[in-house]
Amino acid sequence: MKKISRRKMIQFGVLSGLASALGVNAGIAKASVLIPTPDETEGPFYPVKDQQDKDADLTQIKGYTAAAQGQHIVVSGQVQDVAGHPLAQATLDIWQADAHGRYHHPRDPNPANPDENFQGWAIIRSDESGLFRFKTVMPGAYPASGSWIRPPHIHFKVSKPGYRVLTTQMYFPAEKLNRSDLLWNAKSERERTAMTAQLVAKQGNLPVYEYNIVLDLLRR
CATH class of the missing domain: 1.20.5 (Single alpha-helices involved in coiled-coils or other helix-helix interfaces)
Structure with missing residues (x-):
């Protein structure tokens, strides 16, 4: 050799x-490399009537003395790009049903009485580290049709210049109704994981859920 x-x-x-x-x-x-948070339908109940109070505490409306009914929770997370870089000043448009499963929407057919002390809608921004945090209530389940009950979920529309606008829904872990939800079942296991918050702590009596959001670049 x-x-x-x-x-x-x-x-x-x-x-x-x-x-x-x-x-x-x-x-x-x-x-x-992270997968972008999967898209989900906006649904029919995006707010149509503007309101003054759209801050990060949905459990207390400015000028009201009573707080929203139901289990109060905290949702926190980080907005990132697919490389894991934090995205500052992303706009998060958030809306959901109250603890009874009722939206502040004139065409919501749910017969449940709406909670007039629940804000229902928030528009906030991520901070310089891409972090966000808001206080709300655990949304109630509600009938979408005669045989379809939607599990608790929170709607998000997230935007930042240079990135594709994301409309999605955040689900809760260990929720039995997830397994029978038509939208949930249309997703892959990986997508479901990306769309499901994690219970990470308790702040006094408040459960804290972590939900990270990944935006994809705008393709030209």
Whole structure:
């Protein structure tokens, strides 16, 4: 067998090390790519009547003394791009049903009495680290048809210049009605995971759910 010179061995070692490093780095980079949060239907109950109070506390309407009914919760998370970079000043348009499963919408057919102390709608922004946080109530389930009961969920419309507008729905973990929901069942297992919040802590009596959102670049 022909001997390889010391210089060649050194060159080979350097090149092999470089290739190995590039391979590892490429693997890490590939693994760090996030899937964009899946789209979901906006639904028929996006607010049509403007309101003054659209802040991050949906449990208390400005000027009202009583708080919203139901289990109060906190939802927090981070808006990111697919590379995992935080996205500052993203706009989050949030709306949901109250604890009785009723929306503040004139065409909601749910016979449940609406909670007049529930704000129902918020428009907030992520901070400089892409973080957001709001207080709300656990939304109630409601009938979408005679045989279809929608599980508790929160609607999001998230936007930032340079990124595709995302309209989606956040689901709750360990919710039995998820398994029979037509929209939920239309998603893959990976998509369901991306659309489901995680119960991460308790703040006093308030359950805290984490829900991270990934935006995709606007394609031109």
